[in-house]
Amino acid sequence: MASYHIDFEPVGLRGECPAGCSLMDAARQLGVHVVSVCGDRGICGRCKVQVLSGRLSEATAAEAEALSPQELEEGYRLACQAYPQSDCKVRVPRDTLSARQRTQVEGLEISVVPEPIVVPHRVQMAPASWSDLRADSERLVGALRDESQVPCSAVDIDVLRGASGRLRDWKWEVQASVRRGEVVALGPWPTMQLVLAVDLGTTKIASYLVNLDNGETMASKGIMNPQIAYGEDLIARLARAVESPSEAARLQGLVVDGLNAIAAELCAEIGAASEDIVEAVVVGNTAMHHLFLGLPVHQLAVSPFVAAVSEPLDLKARDVGLEIAPGGYVHLLANIGGFVGADHVAMLLGSDAWRGEGLVLALDIGTNTEVALVSDGEIACVSCASGPAFEGAHIRHGMRAAPGAIEAVQLVGGEVRYQTIDGVPAVGICGSGILDAMAALYLGGVIDSTGRMGEHTGVRESQGGREFLLVSQEEAGGGAAITVTQRDLRELQLAKGAMRTGIELLLQSRGCSHEDISQVIIAGAFGSYISVSSGIAVGMLPSLPLDRFQQVGNAAGTGARLALISATKREEARSIAARARYIELNNFATFQDTFAKSMYLRQSGDATPA
């Protein structure tokens, strides 16, 4: 069989691929992580690449629709639609690379007009003299008021503590950062005003350093949540915090220290200092929110599971230990309830789901999956205990989305094809991989609609029951073979069943069916990488045309940034939280029944009943 040499730039991966492969297949084989949202159907338009040299198949109708005439002119193609007919050299644009997103700090670049809550003003003052003996603070506030017409009535005490020396060092010309009538920071004029957005996840913390003047993200970073050492899941951490106040303080300290370290690193990257950060916005689920602020969590851990506070908070950063500008605030978006936190509000804001047209379903998939159904500005939310399977936990060979994790699986003619993160030898399987595997096994007839694994090529008996071999020991480079076990599939079934139950009951509560859904928004790290087709195949997601799905990445982080740079967006967040109605799944009479049905790989509501 003929083969062609394909060269992917700028990633620098190249090799021989059999004729008849698409560029997407070639990319997969060579370990280039091209985004594929629609499952190679030419619909999502995300796998855009530029052909620099070589011949390829004619552009398809799908490509003509997804690409502009100019792009076609410049050699752009959709990787899933283009088939090489000679050796080729292909450029993969940054946005097309999915690996980039693994930093957990992806998200839509913000296009909102900055409308900052903290505004910088240049202030020039006459020096103190015998004929003008006003106090330093009065002089500053007076100049703001009289010369810049800035209504200002107070200077933060920590700003005051540093001000007298600085006013003189800077020869009475300064930049005053004014927040709702209060001076929260002073710098020499001009100083770039930075703000910090933080998405405080149970597992990961994503942070973005944003230039407040233009809304541009200057630097971003994702780290593991250091609280993980105290328990992988929230329940474990809440239990520890409830146990003793000192443990609660330790959990708080870990997060705060982590954030301070991130802030310092991000600032150092652009030659700034933490003190230049004039405001921070932090979003997280309710438990992370409470542990971060040092709020009591006992009432969050026992029935009826209520938050200590759900309103949005404006706190002095020093009151939570954050080291930013001396008078800077940290803003926390509102929680919706004990199980639906500020991160969900941020997601609804960041994805614009809250004002989508028609009936919008918004999912934030994780250990807890929050589902919102939005219709005419009304928002109903549920929280589903989907468990940690999506994050690779409780899965025999499960792992987090890290290099070497199998992130995508296909069965092609009974043969396993997979792709690992960073293209390195497989060491385990992450959430999107296990979902793909389940879909492939189901579609390939290896498991039935109850999730039971039959006798089949690749299936073998082991100590723990049946398992399907994904990667043999030899292929794993001498490591352990990687399999999907019957138990793994049950774990995943529970997870996807819980999520689907939430979706179904929300629809029931509104008297709607799947077909009424105009848009499904999937947010979160896991949600960004999964194959929607696989999700539909196993009945995790409703069976709808793929173009109704939108994978929006870390929309919570985007929402945090929006609330940071725009007063209007912050107000929108407040409004989202105020109108969101939390619905307790256990209160539904149909809960058990719906949950049982949702465990099947095909749903009653789908075209082909189980």
Next chain:
Amino acid sequence: MASYHIDFEPVGLRGECPAGCSLMDAARQLGVHVVSVCGDRGICGRCKVQVLSGRLSEATAAEAEALSPQELEEGYRLACQAYPQSDCKVRVPRDTLSARQRTQVEGLEISVVPEPIVVPHRVQMAPASWSDLRADSERLVGALRDESQVPCSAVDIDVLRGASGRLRDWKWEVQASVRRGEVVALGPWPTMQLVLAVDLGTTKIASYLVNLDNGETMASKGIMNPQIAYGEDLIARLARAVESPSEAARLQGLVVDGLNAIAAELCAEIGAASEDIVEAVVVGNTAMHHLFLGLPVHQLAVSPFVAAVSEPLDLKARDVGLEIAPGGYVHLLANIGGFVGADHVAMLLGSDAWRGEGLVLALDIGTNTEVALVSDGEIACVSCASGPAFEGAHIRHGMRAAPGAIEAVQLVGGEVRYQTIDGVPAVGICGSGILDAMAALYLGGVIDSTGRMGEHTGVRESQGGREFLLVSQEEAGGGAAITVTQRDLRELQLAKGAMRTGIELLLQSRGCSHEDISQVIIAGAFGSYISVSSGIAVGMLPSLPLDRFQQVGNAAGTGARLALISATKREEARSIAARARYIELNNFATFQDTFAKSMYLRQSGDATPA
């Protein structure tokens, strides 16, 4: 010569006194400290005593004016007007005892209607349940708003940190202390709301624990300012703070620790806890204000000597380290300038000097003496560097107003008569004593109007120059003899000259003379104990009828309490500071000349020129 046995109760001091002595003379001889403001002229009415048995001279016209018919009926007399004609038993009411005032926490009991800034509300809530999943904070704020019609939008973060457990412990019935829409404390219903007023003096700290509900002072206490170990005067302390930030932090820590200890003690006295204090008001001179808040002082120590901040401040108590209710505030009255601080504002408020009729002169005598001239609501202030002589420093046998200090001196027929604090043997002389001594020596012809000591009975030469013997070595109980030296008199002349200069220049700036002054208010510890007659005699005070003088005790402390319990009074304090104009003495062309004249013991403006 006949003598009578006089018995003073309840102090229990008794003894023989020669016939022809007034009860006041008898009291002085026996070491009973009866207040004498007018110099035994029967005018001030402060030496009121009740005769329990014995015969006395007929009541004078002065007594008929000062006492009501009922009081006369009940045996009340003025001690300076009543002459025993037999053995007597006399009760000295608490208010007539001057010793009581030595606690530094005296002051007028407050008669203003409480109009507190922090208001307690009883709140009853429905417990959290599956059908009402509101967060604890929302539940509290909602109940305040809906059931008590209290506009409330926030709960302090430290209150939130403790609230969830308490709401449940207290079965959802609490007292919420609300300050301008913010919950700053929670307690079980009902809890007495306490507030703390502090007059932060350079030498002494006076503090008052007040019941906010009725304005009553529950307990009070005076301590030495612990910063004294770092320098007796302000300049020394400022120098230390400027020297190094760690020294500044140490000075701050000393005061804050001192206040926390006082607060805890005062609360313990009445069976409460520091946490029950929902607000504090602190007044002090500008340097004490800055050192307490950790504000920079370098600009306060060098020309042109400006404050870092002069506006009134509302700070979270935790931001200055004060341990009161979790969300409590400390309010600092405005400073007028670098040399005229919030304590002067409090004094003008506490004495009502700021709205006196006619031309009012208000003096706060200390190491720095602040003088205000009030006329038609206009307030002009100066600060005079009167030095530490009034506090007994830089005086050969000087001491603070403590037991054994000579506090009053007379020359009767060339013979020295003196009175010590607590009536114990003399060990030194305090401010009021040295002023009395100077007046007595001048009136007795021992010194001339330039202050020079002539040859005279009692004057002797010593190593340091001439000195006048007040107490011989034998009389001092084996201790050192107590004298007033020529150098002491010079020191005092400088002090009184500086003060008088301030008075004169203020009058000049308004084009007024002494006669125009309708009232002279003298505040402060020293000012409360001095003999006004002596002050006039040596030219420290303008020569005016004694009834124009009013000694008001610690009016700054009273002002602090007023600002604590009344929003109107707090607003008045702001208005006083805003309309007060600081005048720099050095800017006057006539400064040198006026100062030189003010050094004389008789002034050009007085009836008998020098």
